[in-house]
Amino acid sequence: MGKLIITAAISGAEVTKEHNPAIPYTVEEIGREAEAAYKAGASIIHLHVREDDGTPTQDKARFKACMDEILRRCPDVIIQPSTGGAVGMTDLERLQPTELGPEMATLDCGTLNFGGDEIFVNTENTIKNFGKIMIERGIKPEIEVFDKGMIDYAIKFAKQGFIKEPMHFDFVLGVQMSASARDLAFMVDSIPQGSTWTVAGIGRHEFPMAAIGIAMGGHVRVGFEDNVYLAKGVLAKSNGELVEKVVRIAKELGREIATPDEAREILGLKKK
Ligand code: KMH
Numbered sequence: 484m485g486k487l488i489i490t491a492a493i494s495g496a497e498v499t500k501e502h503n504p505a506i507p508y509t510v511e512e513i514g515r516e517a518e519a520a521y522k523a524g525a526s527i528i529h530l531h532v533r534e535d536d537g538t539p540t541q542d543k544a545r546f547k548a549c550m551d552e553i554l555r556r557c558p559d560v561i562i563q564p565s566t567g568g569a570v571g572m573t574d575l576e577r578l579q580p581t582e583l584g585p586e587m588a589t590l591d592c593g594t595l596n597f598g599g600d601e602i603f604v605n606t607e608n609t610i611k612n613f614g615k616i617m618i619e620r621g622i623k624p625e626i627e628v629f630d631k632g633m634i635d636y637a638i639k640f641a642k643q644g645f646i647k648e649p650m651h652f653d654f655v656l657g658v659q660m661s662a663s664a665r666d667l668a669f670m671v672d673s674i675p676q677g678s679t680w681t682v683a684g685i686g687r688h689e690f691p692m693a694a695i696g697i698a699m700g701g702h703v704r705v706g707f708e709d710n711v712y713l714a715k716g717v718l719a720k721s722n723g724e725l726v727e728k729v730v731r732i733a734k735e736l737g738r739e740i741a742t743p744d745e746a747r748e749i750l751g752l753k754k755k
């Protein structure tokens with residue numbers, strides 16, 4: 484089996500210091516958490532940024548400050564800004580970090596329920612527009628899929644020229660769709676041959692999904708955005724601890740960890 488790419492979703496937009504005091508808000512905190520994840524074995528940092536008080540923002544200048552700080556500490560890491568941002572943001576707000584020309588960015592391929600009355604809106608036109616802009620700006624999308632229909636959208640929009648192939652998918656299981664081995668196998672079986680994939684299990688599903696994903700030859704995302712616990716009732720002290728746990732599982736299952744440059748090769752990224 485090939486090497487394992489670990490993505491660390493270090494901050495998210497919804498979790499707060501009330502969930503876990505280690506959630507990073509400031510530029511310094513973001514940099515420190517990215518470094519902890521990178522040193523533990525993460526080759527990709529999936530990035531949301533905040534104001535100092537924790538308010539989620541897609542402000543380009545704030546992204547630039549955070550990305551500069553991350554690259555100062557982890558010069559070769561792959562930074563993958565979110566274009567999802569937080570529920571309720573406009574498309575124009577959400578697209579701001581793509582102006583910085585990152586190697587990757589997320590492309591959410593459908594609308595979904597996001598808890599309570601919240602709906603995370605991604606219309607067909609939004610997806611197509613984001614896809615087109617990413618092609619123009621030379622950014623490899625990570626296709627965020629929260630249920631199987633979003634894979635079908637990605638395939639349809641790739642055929643129409645809005646997404647380049649081979650595609651890289653992130654299966655986010657445990658938000659709208661359930662998270663079981665059967666669910667993951669169904670998703671993997673539904674993507675085009677030659678695609679790459681990562682699994683992000685939400686909450687208590689994080690490590691079971693990681694273990695199954697590693698055994699299946701896929702890649703893994705962990706981090707505070709998805710889960711704040713190291714084990715039941717034990718808050719993680721940093722994203723580094725979550726990545727370390729995945730590295731331990733991978734070692735037991737015989738998967739070596741990819742460096743950022745090895746991850747670039749696997750994903751077909753051009754280093755910028
Ligand atoms: N915060 C969610 C509304 C992404 O990063 O692209 C969107 C999200 C997905 O986290």
Ligand code: ZN
Binds near residue numbers: 495529531565567708
């Ligand atoms: Zn995200």
